[in-house]
Amino acid sequence: MDWQAVEGSFRDPSGFVYTRDGILYRQINRSFREPYEAFLTSGLYDELARDGLLISHENVGLDLSATVEAHAVIRPERVDFISYPYEWCFGQLQDAASLTLDIQERAIAKGFTLRDSSAYNVQFHGGRPVLIDTLSLEPWEEGRAWAAYKQFCEQFLLPLTLMSQRDVRCGTLLRNYLDGIPLDLGSRLLPRRSWGSPRSLIHIHLHAWAQGRYADAAVTSAAKGRSMSRKALLTLVESLKAAVRGLSWRAAGTEWAEYTDDNNYSVAAAQAKRNMVVDHIRKAGARTVWDLGANTGEYSRAAHEVAPLVISFDLDPAAVERNYRRVRRDDESGILPLIQDLTNPSPSQGWAGRERLSLAERGPADAVLALALIHHLAIGHNLPLERVAAYLSRLGRVLVIEFVPKTDGQVHRLLLSRPDIFPSYTKEGFEKAFARHFRIDARDPVVDSERWLYRMTAIPQSEG
Amino acid sequence: MYIDPTTGSLVLQLVAAGVLSAMAMVSRVRDNVKSFFKMLVPRRGRWTGKP
Numbered sequence: 001m002d003w004q005a006v007e008g009s010f011r012d013p014s015g016f017v018y019t020r021d022g023i024l025y026r027q028i029n030r031s032f033r034e035p036y037e038a039f040l041t042s043g044l045y046d047e048l049a050r051d052g053l054l055i056s057h058e059n060v061g062l063d064l065s066a067t068v069e070a071h072a073v074i075r076p077e078r079v080d081f082i083s084y085p086y087e088w089c090f091g092q093l094q095d096a097a098s099l100t101l102d103i104q105e106r107a108i109a110k111g112f113t114l115r116d117s118s119a120y121n122v123q124f125h126g127g128r129p130v131l132i133d134t135l136s137l138e139p140w141e142e143g144r145a146w147a148a149y150k151q152f153c154e155q156f157l158l159p160l161t162l163m164s165q166r167d168v169r170c171g172t173l174l175r176n177y178l179d180g181i182p183l184d185l186g187s188r189l190l191p192r193r194s195w196g197s198p199r200s201l202i203h204i205h206l207h208a209w210a211q212g213r214y215a216d217a218a219v220t221s222a223a224k225g226r227s228m229s230r231k232a233l234l235t236l237v238e239s240l241k242a243a244v245r246g247l248s249w250r251a252a253g254t255e256w257a258e259y260t261d262d263n264n265y266s267v268a269a270a271q272a273k274r275n276m277v278v279d280h281i282r283k284a285g286a287r288t289v290w291d292l293g294a295n296t297g298e299y300s301r302a303a304h305e306v307a308p309l310v311i312s313f314d315l316d317p318a319a320v321e322r323n324y325r326r327v328r329r330d331d332e333s334g335i336l337p338l339i340q341d342l343t344n345p346s347p348s349q350g351w352a353g354r355e356r357l358s359l360a361e362r363g364p365a366d367a368v369l370a371l372a373l374i375h376h377l378a379i380g381h382n383l384p385l386e387r388v389a390a391y392l393s394r395l396g397r398v399l400v401i402e403f404v405p406k407t408d409g410q411v412h413r414l415l416l417s418r419p420d421i422f423p424s425y426t427k428e429g430f431e432k433a434f435a436r437h438f439r440i441d442a443r444d445p446v447v448d449s450e451r452w453l454y455r456m457t458a459i460p461q462s463e464g
Numbered sequence: 465m466y467i468d469p470t471t472g473s474l475v476l477q478l479v480a481a482g483v484l485s486a487m488a489m490v491s492r493v494r495d496n497v498k499s500f501f502k503m504l505v506p507r508r509g510r511w512t513g514k515p
Contacts, residue, residue, distance in 0.1 A: 150473035198487065202480045210472035217471045232481035239484045 003066045007354045008120065014135045017076075018066050025064060026057070026074050026134060033071040035138040044110045044137065053103055054131045055079070055123075077125075079132060080288070080309050080336075084356055085119040085155065086175035087338040087346060089320040090163050090249040091328070092129070093171065096122040097156035097244045099129045103137075104146070105237050108230060113140040117148035119155040119174075120356075126333040143227030146236065150211075153203050154180025157243060161204060162186060164247040165194055168317045171339075178350055183208035199243035251321035265449065272447035274302045277369065277400060280442070280455045282306045284398040286366035292342060292395075293373035297323040297335060303369060304334050311365070313340035342373075343381050360394050364458075368396030375404045375411045378425055385424065385433035393437035393458040403430050403452045427452060 006017040006024070014032035018025055028036050039045055048054035057074040065073045085093060096119060104114045114136050121133040155174075158181050162170035166189055173181050187208035194200040265273065281289060281303045289307045291300040296319050300312035312335055314320050323337035340346065340359060348358040370392060377383045392399055404411055405427060406420075424433075431440065438456035445452055 145469070145474045145477045147469040147474075149477050150470055202476075202483065206480075207473065207476050210476040211470060212472070214470075214472035214475055217475075226478045228478060228481060232478075232485060235484045235488060236477060236481045238488075239480075 005066075008350070008356065010351075012135060016066070020064060020066075024076060024078050025060065025066070026076055027066050027070045028072045028074070028135065029069040030071040031069070032135060036072065036135065038139050039112065039137050042110050042112065044107060044112055045134070047106065047110075048103060048131070052126075052128060052130060053099060053106075054134065055125070057134060074134065076132065076134065079123045079125045079130075081311055082357070082362060083124060083336065083338050084174075084346065085159075086172060087340060088124075088171070089317050089324050089337065089339060090160070090168055090171065090251070091321055091324045092124065092337075093119070093156065093160055093163070094244060094247065095328075096129045097152075097160060098241065099131065100152065100156065101237055101241045101244065103131055105234065105241075107137055108140065108233055108237065111140055112137050113144075113146060113233075114148050117152040117155065119180075124336050127327050127331065127335070128333075140230075140233075143229070145228045146233060149236070150183070150207070151180060152240065153207055154183060154186075157203055157240065158183060158186040160244060160247050161194065161200055162189055164249050165191055168249055171317065175346070175349075178356065183211055199239060199246070203240065203243060249321070251318040251325070269446055269448040273371075273402075273451075273453065274299065276444060276446070276453050277302045277371070278305050280400045280453070281367055281369075283442075283455065284367045284400070286398060288365045289367045289369060290363070290365040290396060291369040291371075292340075292392075293370065293376065294323065294337070295319045297326065297337060299369060299371050300335055300337075301332075303367075304332070307367070308334050310335050312337040313342075315339065315341040342377065343383070360391075363395050365396040367398040367400060368392060370399065370401040372402055372404060372410065374401060374430070375408070375414060375425075379411060379414045379422055385430055386436060389434040389437040397458055399434075399438060399454070399456045399458065401434075401454050401456065402446070403427055403454065405450050405452075407450050 003018045003020040006019065009017040013029065015026060015028040018027065045054065049056040055076050057076040060073050060075050062070055062073060085096070088096070099122060100114065100117050104117070107113055115138045116133075116136055118133075121131055121136055122129050123132050124130075159171055159174055162173070162181070170189065183204060187205050190200070190204065195205055277299050286307045287309065289300075289303045289310045291297070291303060291310055291312045294300050294312040294314050295316075297312045300310045300323070304310045312323055314323070314337070317339055320337045320339050323335075326332070327335050327337060345359040346356075348354060348356065348361055350356045374385075374388065377388050378385055392401070406412070406415070406425060434440070434454075434456060438458055440454060440456050442455040443452055
C-alpha cells in the first residue's frame with residue numbers, strides 16, 4: 001500500500017482523505033457519485049470555494065485513487081496546521097459556527113443541505129475559518145428536516161452559550177465530549193436566566209427535553225406526517241445565526257491577558273529582545289514556528305516577520321481571544337492563536353486513540369519559541385528542567401528559549417508563596433539539563449535585564 | 465459523514481420552525497405598526513411646525 005489514510009476521516013463511507021508521496025488527496029467513493037456530481041454541477045462548490053467558505057480543490061486522475069471504490073479523486077488545498085475545537089477561543093468557535101450556518105443558508109438556496117455540521121470539519125486557514133469536508137453537502141429532499149441540527153447545537157451553540165453565560169472554561173468540555181456536549185448536561189449547567197431567552201429555550205432546553213421524550217420513538221410516528229418546508233428550514237437557520245451572533249464574551253481581566261502590559265521589561269529590553277527573536281528565527285530558517293506561552297502574540301508577530309506561519313499557543317482563553325481578535329482585525333493570515341496548556345497538552349484521542357492527534361504528533365515545528373515560560377513550568381508547576389527539555393525537543397527542531405533567573409521580579413513573585421525547593425534552577429543547571437537534548441548554538445543576555453536568550457538545535461533521539 | 469439526528473431533534477425542529485416562523489411574523493407586524501406610527505409623527509410635526 002503506497003498511501004496512508006488520514007486519521008479522523010474514516011467514519012464517512014462516502015470517501016476519505018489520504019496522503020500519497022506526501023500529497024493530500026480525497027477519494028470520493030462510487031456510493032456518493034450522484035450527490036457529489038450534483039454538488040459540482042449546481043455551482044454551489046464554485047460559489048463556496050470562490051468566497052473562501054469551502055476549501056478549494058483540483059481534480060486529479062483515478063490513477064491516484066486509494067481503493068477500487070473510487071469514483072473521483074481530488075487534491076484539496078492543504079491546511080497548514082490542524083487544530084481542534086477544544087483548542088479554539090470563544091471567537092474562533094463563534095466564527096466557525098457562523099461559517100457553518102452561512103454555508104447551510106447558501107446550500108438551502110440552491111437545494112442542498114449540510115448532512116453533518118461537525119466542528120472538526122472547520123479549520124483555520126489563512127486566518128479565517130473554512131469548511132474542509134467537500135463531501136458534507138448533498139441535495140436536500142423537499143420536506144426533510146436538518147439531520148445535523150442536533151450536532152450543530154451540541155458542537156457549537158451549546159458550548160458557546162456555556163462559555164458566554166456560565167464560564168469560558170466550559171469550552172474545555174469539548175475535549176472530553178468529542179461529539180459535542182450532551183444537551184441534557186448543558187441544559188443543567190446553564191444559568192436559570194438562559195430559560196428566559198427564546199432561542200436558548202428552544203434550541204437547548206426544549207431540545208434536551210425532546211431528546212428524552214422521544215428517545216424510543218420512531219421518526220414517522222413522532223413526526224405525525226409533518227414535514228419541513230424550505231422556508232421553515234431557513235427560519236431555523238436564521239434563528240440559530242441570531243443565537244450565535246447574540247452571544248458574547250469579554251476577554252479581559254485575567255492574569256495573562258494583562259501580562260504584556262505588566263511585565264518586567266523596559267522599552268529598550270523589549271525592543272532588544274524582539275530583534276534577537278527575529279534574528280534567531282531567521283538564522284533557524286524556520287517556516288513554521290510554534291510560540292509557546294505566546295500571551296497575546298507580541299513575539300509571534302515578531303517571528304512572523306521572517307516565518308510564514310506562527311502558531312501562537314497560550315493557556316489563557318482571554319489572551320488567545322485578544323490575539324485572535326487582532327488576527328481578524330488586521331487580517332493576519334500567518335498567525336493562528338490556539339489554547340494549549342503545556343502542562344497537560346492536547347492528547348491523541350478519539351477512536352483507538354488515533355482520531356485526533358496530540359500536540360506533539362502535529363509537529364515538529366521548524367522552530368519553537370519559549371519566551372518567559374521556563375520559570376512557570378519549572379517553578380510554577382514543579383517540572384524538572386530535564387523533562388521540560390526532553391518534551392520541547394520533540395516539539396521543534398530549533399528552540400529559541402529565554403532563561404529567567406531567580407533574581408527576576410517574575411520568578412521572585414512565584415517564590416513568594418512557596419518554599420524555594422529548586423536548587424538546580426540556575427543558569428548553569430538550565431544549560432546542563434538542556435544540553436542533554438539540544439546543542440546550544442547561541443546564548444546572549446537580554447539588554448537591560450538579567451535574562452538570557454538561547455538558540456538550540458534538538459539532538460535526534462537516537463543520538464540523545 | 466452519516467450521523468444520527470435522533471427522533472427528538474427532528475420533532476423539535478418541526479415544532480420550533482413553526483414557532484419561530486410565528487414569532488417572526490408577529491415581529492414583522494409589530495415593526496410595520498411601529499413604522500406606520502413613526503411615519504405619522506414627523507408628518508404631523510411638519511404641519512404644526514410651520515409658523
